[in-house]
Amino acid sequence: MTTTNKGIINTGSIGGNATVEVNDHSIGDNVSIDAKNSTVALMAQMHGLRAASADDNAVAQAVAELAKLLESLRADVDELEAKGEPSAEVAAVKVQAERVVEEATAAKPNRSLLRISADGLKQAASLVAEVAPKLLDTAAKIVAVIHRLPI
8 A cells, every 4th residue: 555644644734735645455445534624625536446246246136037037938928929829919028028128137227217118018918918827927027026126
């Protein structure tokens, strides 16, 4: 760790600038400045730092779960189409699910749009619930995962 002005600066008052520079620091290092009755401006530059968090793990798990659910929904739609149930509503459920998962896995998902789209997916699946109850179940699971995302 490299420091400038290491220790205590005790001159009564500072009529100019005092600089404290800390280099080669890592997450968890503490830097404290005690400047009673003074204004202290702190600026920090961090390059290439990334702190892993519980949210990162939750997002990774949710993305994996969404991928599985989308694959299941696609298989269910393909099965319905093979049985001769190719309705526009069934196809719409598949398209809406793909859009929801695409938005959820985007680099910067739009939370409001995502939640509205997820609720729309559930509504679309409810329209075909009589002929395709599995679609409604899978869509509901997708919506539940979306609402759990920490975004």
